[in-house]
Amino acid sequence: MAENNSQFPQWEVFIQVKNGSPYEHAGSIHASDKKMALQNARDIYTRRNEGRALWVVQTDNIVATTRDDEEEFFDPSEDKIYRTPNFYKMPAGTTNL
Template sequence: MKKNWPLWEVFIRSKNGLSHKHVGSLHAADAEMAIENARDVYTRRNEGISIWVVESDHITASSPNQNDALFDPANDKVYRHPTFYNLPDEVKYI
């Protein structure tokens, strides 16, 4: 028998129109209990209107060893930021 309840990651939507944000994790025996626990642990002070939970095991994370390969190449590509471009004065409403 597993002694500990599995770990769940909790995502809360603070209001309509915003996306769910990761707020933390908790232990629960199943999804139903995870939602209730999340309600009690993470929405006590009016933080949210919607909760997602996902078992931590089901999350695939990038490996810190690969950070160089994954993220460094974006460092020298300033032209990917809109602020890189000078806009002609005639262009309005941007």
């Protein structure tokens, strides 16, 4: 990532809609420290009642795959249909499985 000294470091923001649900990526912000990151995330991404809890993590701390990884990481799973449990009979009356 190119260094830009006029900006605070970048952080990624994850929001939990309600207790128990997964934290989902909402976007990113700039902040100089952890406290400021949480507050900026709150001010920018939860103004319209989007959630009840927040995670922020400095973008540099995220390890990500690259386009070059795609082939060997993800292509092999394309033809492994037996890994998805599509062949079981659903018990009658089950609605929430």
